[in-house]
Amino acid sequence: MDTHSFSLHPQQTDGDESRAQATGAAGAQPLDSVADHSAAAVELTDLTKSFGANTAVDGLTLTIPRGKVTSLLGPNGAGKTTTIEMCEGFLRPDSGTLRVLGLDPLENSTQLRSRIGIMLQGGGAYPGIRVGELVELTASYSAHPLDVPWLIDLVGLSGLEKTTYKSLSGGQQQRLSLACALVGRPELVFLDEPTAGLDAQARHLVWELVEALRADGVAVVLTTHHLDEAEALSDQVFIIQKGCLVASGSPAELQRTARERSAPHVRVVIDRAAAQRDSSISEVVNPAVLAQRASQHGLTLTAEHIRTEDDGAKGADTFLVATQPTAAAFASLASACADLHAPLIELSAATPSLEDIFLDLTGKDA
Known part of the structure; x- marks a missing residue:
C-alpha cells in the first residue's frame, strides 16, 4: 500500500x-x-x-x-x-x-x-x-x-x-x-x-x-x-x-x-566472518588484543580505552576507542587490524548515537 x-x-x-x-x-x-x-x-x-x-x-x-x-x-x-x-x-x-x-x-x-x-x-x-x-x-x-x-x-x-x-x-x-x-x-x-x-x-x-x-x-x-x-x-x-x-x-x-562534553572516540568496525575464516589468525579480536596490537604501532592504549558496541551489523565487530581521531591513530589501528588479519569495514571518528547519549545519561539499557 x-x-x-x-x-x-x-x-x-x-x-x-x-x-x-x-x-x-x-x-x-x-x-x-x-x-x-x-x-x-x-x-x-x-x-x-x-x-x-x-x-x-x-x-x-x-x-x-x-x-x-x-x-x-x-x-x-x-x-x-x-x-x-x-x-x-x-x-x-x-x-x-x-x-x-x-x-x-x-x-x-x-x-x-x-x-x-x-x-x-x-x-x-x-x-x-x-x-x-x-x-x-x-x-x-x-x-x-x-x-x-x-x-x-x-x-x-x-x-x-x-x-x-x-x-x-x-x-x-x-x-x-x-x-x-x-x-x-x-x-x-x-x-x-x-x-x-x-x-x-x-x-x-x-x-x-x-x-x-x-x-x-x-x-x-x-x-x-x-x-x-x-x-x-x-x-x-x-x-x-x-x-x-x-x-x-x-x-x-x-x-x-555529547561531543562537546565527552572524550573523542574512533570507531573501528572489522569483518568478523572474514577474520574467523582466516586460519592464520591465532587470536580472537577483543578490546585487550586490539589495544595491545595498537600499542605496538605507537598508539598507547589499554583494554579500558576500548569498548564494544552492538550496532546491529551481522558478521561485524565494532569497537569504540577512546583516543583523538588523528591520522597517526588511524594508521596505528589500521596496522593493528592488519596484524590480526581482521579486514576493516570502517575506521572513522565516532559521532555519539542517541543510544550512547541515553546510556550516558541514564546508565541503563533502553
Whole structure:
C-alpha cells in the first residue's frame, strides 16, 4: 500500500454535520469555544504524580509542538507511561498544569476524544471484538474518519475484518491498534511502543506512516525502546530519568552536546566472518588484543580505552576507542587490524548515537 497518498486532512461530506451531532455527547460545550488552536500540542508545567511513596513524575516541565515527531525516552520506571497516561486523560496529576491541544484532558475529555489518537502498548481491546467492528467503532467517535476498509488494508489486515482480536498474532494486534489510533484523523497521536513485536516490513510501514503524519501536520508523541527508531524519526527528544527531565533537544543537538562534553572516540568496525575464516589468525579480536596490537604501532592504549558496541551489523565487530581521531591513530589501528588479519569495514571518528547519549545519561539499557 502506498503511504505517500496517506492524509488525515478532513474532506467534509454532506453527512458530516449530522454525524458530528450524533457522535457528540449531549450537552457538551462546543469545541471551538474552549479550544486554543494556536496552543502547543502538549504543555506540561511542574507536573507531579505519585503512587504511595513512589514519585513517578517529579516536577516535569516540557512542551511538545504541533506538526512534529517527539520521542519520550527513559529506562523502565522513568515515568514515561505515567506522563503519557496523564496526557491521555487516564490519570489525574497530583499537582502542576497540563494542557493537550489547549485543553484540560480531564475536564475536556469529550472534546479531545475526536482530536487525539492513542495506540496503547498491549492493545487493551475486548478479546471477542472483530477487527472491522473495532475500527468502525473507533471511527464512530469522529465526524471525519478515514475510510475504514482502506485503512485496514493500509496496515496490512485486509482479509481479517471478521477475525476476533484474541485470534490475532501480537504483531497483528499492534497493526490494529495503529489503525484505531489513526482512523479519526487526529491532530495529535500518542504511539506507545508502536513497533514492538513487528517484523521488519511492518516496522518500516510504521516509520512511513509516522513520516506521513508529520507531513500532514499531525503531532506525534512516540515512546520506544528502539533508540535507532527515535533517532531516525524524531524532531525532538525528551529523556526522562526518575520522573525528571534530564535532557532535551533534537537528535543532532543532543549529539553535538555529547561531543562537546565527552572524550573523542574512533570507531573501528572489522569483518568478523572474514577474520574467523582466516586460519592464520591465532587470536580472537577483543578490546585487550586490539589495544595491545595498537600499542605496538605507537598508539598507547589499554583494554579500558576500548569498548564494544552492538550496532546491529551481522558478521561485524565494532569497537569504540577512546583516543583523538588523528591520522597517526588511524594508521596505528589500521596496522593493528592488519596484524590480526581482521579486514576493516570502517575506521572513522565516532559521532555519539542517541543510544550512547541515553546510556550516558541514564546508565541503563533502553
